Amino acid sequence: MTITNPAADTFGMYTVGDKIADTKAPDTPIDKMWTTRKFDAALVNPSNRRKLSVIIVGTGLAGAAAAASLGEAGYNVQVFFYQDSARRAHSIAAQGGINAAKNYNGDGDSVYRLFYDTVKGGDYRARETNVYRLAEVSANIIDQCVAQGVPFAREYGGLLDNRSFGGTQVARTFYAAGQTGQQLLIGAYQALERQVAKGTVKEFKRHEMLELIVVDGRARGIVARNMATGELETHLADAVVLASGGYGNVFFLSTNAMGCNVTATWRAHRKGAYFGNPCYTQIHPTCIPVAGDYQSKLTLMSESLRNDGRIWVPKRAEDCDKDPRQIPEEDRDYYLERIYPAFGNLVPRDIASRQAKNVCDEGRGVGPKVGDFRRGVYLDFAESIERLGRAAIEEKYGNLFDMYAQITGESPYEVPMRIYPAVHYTMGGLWVDYDLQTSITGLYAAGEANFSDHGANRLGASSLMQCLGDGYFVLPNTIRDYLAHGPFEKVSPDAPEVAAALAAAKGRIDRLMSVNGDRSVDSFHKELGHIMWEYCGMERTEEGLLKAIGLIRSLREEFWRNVRVLGSADTLNQSLERAGRVADFLELGELMCIDALHRRESCGGHFRGESQTEDGEALRHDDEFLYVAAWEFAGGEDGVFGTPVLHKEDLVYKSIELKQRSYK
Amino acid sequence: MNLTLNIWRQDGPNAQGRMVTYQLADVSEHMSFLEMLDVLNEQLVEKGEEPIAFDSDCREGICGMCGLMINGKAHGPEVTTTCQLHMRSFHDGDTITIEPWRATAFPVLRDLVVDRSAFDRIIQSGGFISVNTGAAPESHSVPVPKAKADRAFESAKCIGCGACVAACPNAAGMLFMGAKVTHLGELPQGQPERWARVVKMVSQHDHEGFGGCTNTGACADACPKEIPLDVINQLNKDLLAAMRVRG
Numbered sequence: 076m077t078i079t080n081p082a083a084d085t086f087g088m089y090t091v092g093d094k095i096a097d098t099k100a101p102d103t104p105i106d107k108m109w110t111t112r113k114f115d116a117a118l119v120n121p122s123n124r125r126k127l128s129v130i131i132v133g134t135g136l137a138g139a140a141a142a143a144s145l146g147e148a149g150y151n152v153q154v155f156f157y158q159d160s161a162r163r164a165h166s167i168a169a170q171g172g173i174n175a176a177k178n179y180n181g182d183g184d185s186v187y188r189l190f191y192d193t194v195k196g197g198d199y200r201a202r203e204t205n206v207y208r209l210a211e212v213s214a215n216i217i218d219q220c221v222a223q224g225v226p227f228a229r230e231y232g233g234l235l236d237n238r239s240f241g242g243t244q245v246a247r248t249f250y251a252a253g254q255t256g257q258q259l260l261i262g263a264y265q266a267l268e269r270q271v272a273k274g275t276v277k278e279f280k281r282h283e284m285l286e287l288i289v290v291d292g293r294a295r296g297i298v299a300r301n302m303a304t305g306e307l308e309t310h311l312a313d314a315v316v317l318a319s320g321g322y323g324n325v326f327f328l329s330t331n332a333m334g335c336n337v338t339a340t341w342r343a344h345r346k347g348a349y350f351g352n353p354c355y356t357q358i359h360p361t362c363i364p365v366a367g368d369y370q371s372k373l374t375l376m377s378e379s380l381r382n383d384g385r386i387w388v389p390k391r392a393e394d395c396d397k398d399p400r401q402i403p404e405e406d407r408d409y410y411l412e413r414i415y416p417a418f419g420n421l422v423p424r425d426i427a428s429r430q431a432k433n434v435c436d437e438g439r440g441v442g443p444k445v446g447d448f449r450r451g452v453y454l455d456f457a458e459s460i461e462r463l464g465r466a467a468i469e470e471k472y473g474n475l476f477d478m479y480a481q482i483t484g485e486s487p488y489e490v491p492m493r494i495y496p497a498v499h500y501t502m503g504g505l506w507v508d509y510d511l512q513t514s515i516t517g518l519y520a521a522g523e524a525n526f527s528d529h530g531a532n533r534l535g536a537s538s539l540m541q542c543l544g545d546g547y548f549v550l551p552n553t554i555r556d557y558l559a560h561g562p563f564e565k566v567s568p569d570a571p572e573v574a575a576a577l578a579a580a581k582g583r584i585d586r587l588m589s590v591n592g593d594r595s596v597d598s599f600h601k602e603l604g605h606i607m608w609e610y611c612g613m614e615r616t617e618e619g620l621l622k623a624i625g626l627i628r629s630l631r632e633e634f635w636r637n638v639r640v641l642g643s644a645d646t647l648n649q650s651l652e653r654a655g656r657v658a659d660f661l662e663l664g665e666l667m668c669i670d671a672l673h674r675r676e677s678c679g680g681h682f683r684g685e686s687q688t689e690d691g692e693a694l695r696h697d698d699e700f701l702y703v704a705a706w707e708f709a710g711g712e713d714g715v716f717g718t719p720v721l722h723k724e725d726l727v728y729k730s731i732e733l734k735q736r737s738y739k
Numbered sequence: 740m741n742l743t744l745n746i747w748r749q750d751g752p753n754a755q756g757r758m759v760t761y762q763l764a765d766v767s768e769h770m771s772f773l774e775m776l777d778v779l780n781e782q783l784v785e786k787g788e789e790p791i792a793f794d795s796d797c798r799e800g801i802c803g804m805c806g807l808m809i810n811g812k813a814h815g816p817e818v819t820t821t822c823q824l825h826m827r828s829f830h831d832g833d834t835i836t837i838e839p840w841r842a843t844a845f846p847v848l849r850d851l852v853v854d855r856s857a858f859d860r861i862i863q864s865g866g867f868i869s870v871n872t873g874a875a876p877e878s879h880s881v882p883v884p885k886a887k888a889d890r891a892f893e894s895a896k897c898i899g900c901g902a903c904v905a906a907c908p909n910a911a912g913m914l915f916m917g918a919k920v921t922h923l924g925e926l927p928q929g930q931p932e933r934w935a936r937v938v939k940m941v942s943q944h945d946h947e948g949f950g951g952c953t954n955t956g957a958c959a960d961a962c963p964k965e966i967p968l969d970v971i972n973q974l975n976k977d978l979l980a981a982m983r984v985r986g
Contacts, residue, residue, distance in 0.1 A: 144872040159794065160859050162899055163802040179879070215875070222875035224868045224926050226892035233882025251892055257801055258895060265867035272863040280856070303848050332796040367767055369774045372798045478800060481823045482771075547872045595784045597777070642789045646751060647849040649792055650784070 086621065088669045088718065095705060095724040100204040100509040105730045106186075109208045112509065113552050117559035124149035125275075127558045128312040130297055132284045132339045134161035136256075136539060137522025138318030139263035140546025146270030148551060150558070153310055154267070155282045155299055157334050157652075162264040165320060165332040166522075166542060169256025170377035170475065172238065172248035173220075173539040175213040180237055184245040186210045193537060194731050196242040196423050197502070197530020198679035198695065200352070202703065203728055204509055205527045212548040213540050217249055219547055223262040227251050240535035241378055242423035242738070248536045253377050253475040259539055263546070279310075283652065284339040285580040287315065287346045287518065290572045293563060294343075294518035298580045302652060305645035307580055309573050313561040314517045314554060317343060318546065321501035321523040323356065325660045325667065326612070327604025329498035330362060330375040336656035337663050340505050340524050348513040349705035349722060351506035351526030353663065354671035357533055357680050358613050359499030360427035363482055364442055364451045373497040374482055376454070376475055378535040381420045383459040383468065384492070386411050386427070388452050392438040399441070399453055399491050410434055418738040425532040425680040425693070426738065428496035432613050433691070435495075442493045455491035496613065500538060502529040502680065503670075506705040506724075510553035511545060514705070517563075519554060521545035526703070531679025583713050584644050587654045592637030596653045599634050603627065603657070603664055611668050616684040620672040624665055628716075631661040635714045662716050666706060669719060676700045688735075697733055701726050740766045740831035744779065746791055747838045749847055756847065758836075768827040772815065773798065773805060775826055776837075792850040798822040800963065803898030806905065807851055808838040813902035813961040820900065820963040840901050842910035843948040855901050857947040858915060865939035866919045868928050887925045894921040896964040906961035909950030914958035916940050917970030920977055934981035941978055 085091075101111040119127065128151040131142045139161055142154045158164060178184040189210040194201055217235070221227065227249050228236040237246040251258040270276040281302040288296035288309065296311035319339035323329035344350045361376045387407045389395055394402055410430055412419045420427075431452050434440065442451035460468050465488060469476070476487045483493070505513050505520040507527055513520050522542040529537065566573065610623035634657070642648045677686040677693035678700070686694045703724040710717035742763045749756030763779050770778070773795050780790035796804040800823040809815035815824045829835065837851065845853040883891075895918070903914035920937050923929035929936075952971060959968040 140872075147871040158796060158802070158804060159855055160803075160899065162859075163796055163804050165797060165802070168797045168799055168801050177878075215873075218875040218878045219870075219872060221878035221881075222868065222870040222928055224891070224895075224923050224928050226888055226895050226922065226926070228892075229883055229885050229888040231885050233884050233888075234879055251895075254801065254896065257898075258892070261895060265862060266870075266872075268859060268863045269867045269869060271859075278859075280859075303854075330799075332802060333798060334796050366769050369767065369770050369778055371771070371774050371777055374799050478823070481800075481817075481819055481825070484825075484827060551872065595781055597781060639784060641784060641787065647792055647852060650790060 085673065088624070089673060089721050090718055092707060092720040092722050095722050098202065098204065098508045098724065105204065105207045108204055109211055116552055116556035119555050119559050121149055125151055127151060127561050128153065129314050129316060129554070130155070130310055130312040131316045131318060132297065133164060133318035133320060133524070134264070134267065135164035135166035135318060135320055135522060136260055136263055136542035137524070137546040138316070139164070139260065139267045140543050141316055141318060141521055141550045142276050143263060143266035143270050144547050144551040146273070146275035149275065152270070152276040153279065153312065154276055155279045155284055155297070157281065157283045157302065159280055161267055161278060161280070162261060164260065165335055166539070167257045167260045168332065169539055170253045170375065171240065171379035172250035172255045172536040173216065173259065174240065174247050174536040175217045175249060175540065176210055176247060177214050177217060179235060180246050182245045184247050188245065189213060189247065191731060192243050193528070193534060194530065195736060196534035197532050198693065198736055199530065199697070199728070199733050200678050200726065201530030202527055202726060203730060207730065208549065209528050209541055209544050212544045215548060216540060216543045220259055220262050223266060225251065225258045225262040238379060239382055239421060241381065241421045241427070242534045250379065253379065253472055256539060259543065263543070284319070285342065285583070285655065286576040287343045288573055288576045289346050289515060290566050290570060293516045295563070295566050296573070298576045300580070303647055305643070305648065307577060309568060309577055311566045311568070311573070313558060313563050314519065316519045316521060316550065316554070317505065317524050318521045319524050321504065322663055323498045323501050325603065325664050326498040326607045327600050328365065328370060328373050328608070330359060330373050333372060336659070338656050338659045340520065341659040341663055343505060343513065343515065343518060345708050345710070346515065347708070348515045348518060349506035349707055350503070350666060351703050351705050352503040352670065353667045353706065354611065354674060354681050355502035355531050355679065356498060357424060357500040357502060358428045358496045360424055360431055360496050361454060361494045362497035362499070363479065364493055364495040365445060374478065375497070375499060376479060376492060376494055378424065380454060380472060380475065383471070384420070384454040384456050385409055385458060386420055386452055386454055388434045388439045388441060395439060395441050395449055408439070415738045422738045423532055423534060429613060429682060431496055450495045451493040452495065453491035454494045456487060457491070460488065500533055502526065502531060502533055506703065510556065511550055512553070512557070517557060519550060521550050531681050583655065584651065586713065587638065587640050587651060587658070588644050590635065590638050590640070592639050594637050595639055596650055596657055599630065599638060600653070600657045600660070602630055603660060606630070607664055607667070611671055614682050614684050615671045617672065620668045623668045627661065627665045627668065631714055634658065634661055658713060665716055666719060670704055670706065673721065674700055674704065740768065740826070740829065742766055742829070743834040745834065745836040748791065748850055750849065752846060752848055766826055768825070770826045771798070771822060772809070772824040772826065773822050792852050794852050795822050801898060803900035806840055806900045806902055808840065808905060810836050813905040814963055818963060818965065840905040842904045844910065844912070845901060845904065857949070858899050858901065858912070860947065861912065861916060861940055861943045862919070864943035865932065865936040866923070868923060869932060881927050883926060891922050891925040894918045894925070894966060894970055897966055898964055900963065902961045902963060903958035904949065906957040907950065908955060908957065909953060911952045911958070912944050912949040913952040913971045913974060914962060914966055916944055917974035918966045921970040921973045924973065924977055933977065934984045937974065937977040938981050938985070
């Protein structure tokens with residue numbers, strides 16, 4: 076590869092490689108592109124499909140939907156997941172809803188408007204072609220789910236109900252109370268289990284992918300550990316799909332499930348798959364604030380609550396420890412309604428989060444003090460309960476209110492909720508082309524595991540849409556174009572590439588088991604999380620990021636010298652599972668900081684203190700940074716992280732005009 | 740608060756299990772039950788003892804991965820999942836007994852971790868609506884009365900945790916199955932396979948080694964999602980109707 080621009084301002088942290096010239100989108104007008112691609116993609120005769128095999132890692136909405144759809148089509152599918160059932164993947168925890176351009180309310184929605192809102196919401200850092208396709212397939216997703224028996228909320232006339240979400244002015248969000256993700260995942264899971272019964276899909280539960288097997292430049296299989304027995308297994312196929320979710324747990328505290336991890340995608344990255352925009356993380360504005368050091372995770376309170384809840388803090392710092400019900404209307408600052416009159420409480424997530432941080436930094440936060448500051452703002456339902464009645468609020472949000480009361484011991488029907496931003500979603504992920512193929516031939520990435528659709532900030536109710544869009548409609552149509560060239564030459568289980576991958580996974584486990592140091596895995600994970608939250612969280616600066624990189628490097632060095640993993644590798648061993656994941660987070664964290672350091676602009680969830688407008692909004696630099704940062708791994712063995720190589724994919728906007736984002 | 744914990748330890752599926760007693764000091768009432776176990780595990784690692792294996796994932800009460808018998812009750816003293824149970828439900832000086840789900844159909848893998856694959860196989864036997872991707876009609880072509888949609892949703896809230904089985908003196912999986920049969924049976928989309936579905940699911944349930952239902956209602960009491968007992972009536976009604984249809 077040629078290093079074209081070893082810029083002086085890279086601090087020696089990275090080098091710049093070739094640009095990515097082609098994303099493989101058809102050269103047609105945007106509204107014809109997906110039709111063209113589907114038609115041009117080669118077909119596979121039904122009787123040949125069962126001779127072709129696909130490995131899918133992850134059974135969230137993207138993985139389960141893809142596995143079920145490919146199984147229905149007749150391919151031979153093997154699906155791997157770390158939970159004890161495919162139904163438990165973390166898509167299940169999504170609360171608020173799923174967007175679709177159905178325009179059932181006649182409020183001016185359309186495919187183009189959903190596309191436009193998503194690109195704008197992502198602060199013009201998403202790839203136009205992929206987002207347009209997502210908006211196009213969105214309506215089919217709802218049809219598919221309803222046919223599967225997903226019990227969406229309905230009106231008395233029997234038709235589907237909609238609600239509004241942040242960053243939009245139409246109501247296009249379909250929902251099932253506050254547990255939409257659960258209902259959609261159960262739908263996909265049932266479709267998947269139907270294929271298991273038919274024999275087209277084979278499930279490998281309690282299995283974690285530890286290595287990717289690449290033979291002759293093609294992804295041909297994985298090494299997985301059976302977590303119940305400790306056995307290392309190799310599995311081979313014609314293509315591999317990673318639908319293994321996001322990497323928010325690099326922050327230790329996040330709304331992700333305990334087991335969510337980056338290992339599948341990071342192992343692929345180490346084998347040559349580019350990682351796109353790793354610094355784009357979403358800090359969700361409405362989560363239950365941190366209560367103590369023992370805390371293991373943070374809990375989201377759905378964005379849908381912002382439909383009926385009003386966010387405020389006291390105008391004066393001295394009112395912050397008062398009972399909120401005693402603070403009169405004129406002494407409250409409904410700051411989102413004040414600053415953003417057009418969108419009010421429904422501004423996009425990155426903006427709502429940053430403003431919450433700002434008012435708390437000013438000393439106007441509420442709730443118990445954590446350090447010197449109170450880290451919380453009120454989300455108040457008193458007015459809605461007054462206007463609509465308690466029963467109406469209970470029907471819409473009952474399960475969320477119960478969850479809040481369970482965790483905090485306070486009833487939101489009586490006292491305003493206290494909320495604070497928390498890490499929720501990662502827009503970055505494996506770089507993929509229009510076909511969702513990574514930079515490794517035959518390796519695909521779907522759902523949160525890829526980077527493609529949300530730019531620098533994801534709008535609410537769009538992740539469910541993207542996961543199901545990828546899984547049901549996009550991937551099954553694009554992967555067949557690749558599979559049509561197969562079956563590829565059979566890989567022997569004794570092939571050197573297979574043996575090497577197996578040996579690498581085994582060597583890594585042996586090394587983790589033999590360090591026998593003083594510190595638990597969790598203590599390393601918590602420390603990494605603190606570093607990431609402090610320096611690569613809601614606001615990033617050059618000084619902070621440089622400091623973070625130094626801290627991560629020394630923590631990683633200590634980890635491989637001083638981690639303590641007890642027990643044995645050939646049995647169920649949860650410390651060992653976590654150790655492997657934390658080892659990968661310790662490498663990913665550095666790449667995230669390098670990416671955040673190199674992007675000397677603010678966009679969406681990536682807010683650089685050095686780049687803001689006069690009134691404190693994110694200031695983009697389109698002249699310099701209108702590109703996807705796709706990073707190539709250049710390191711060595713475990714724990715050794717070489718100087719990564721940056722490949723730029725220029726973002727081209729033909730259908731949308733670039734603007735400064737405004738929600739005022 | 741200070742606690743005495745009696746916890747089931749078992750090295751593997753075929754190993755002999757035993758209760759082991761641990762003392763845990765300075766537990767905050769704001770901790771969740773599983774965070775309390777996290778703290779215990781950190782202390783065990785510190786001492787060089789192997790931590791206790793237990794399942795959990797989302798820790799917000801929706802994935803169904805966690806589930807412990809706490810003082811003989813599935814998910815403990817409150818109507819919620821183990822991960823959403825908080826230590827404010829306990830008192831200083833309490834002794835808490837913690838065991839895995841006990842049922843022939845849910846064998847123990849290690850310590851508090853059990854294998855619930857039998858539930859997946861019940862769903863595989865018929866707990867779905869057969870519609871291939873791309874074959875769905877426009878969603879507004881079939882209106883669903885709100886009352887039916889709401890009952891379908893109430894039943895579909897099941898998280899598959901297995902508390903109903905653990906609480907049942909017969910280790911029956913009837914509430915789990917009834918919830919699915921009711922969810923799909925209430926919807927127009929679920930009608931074509933309605934009778935075949937219930938027969939196949941019940942047959943798989945019995946084959947897996949779950950016990951029979953004797954209407955004790957312990958399942959509905961233990962259900963963290965408050966699935967009502969009448970889904971079992973619905974299951975029995977549908978089964979009877981299915982037998983008639985088949986002759």
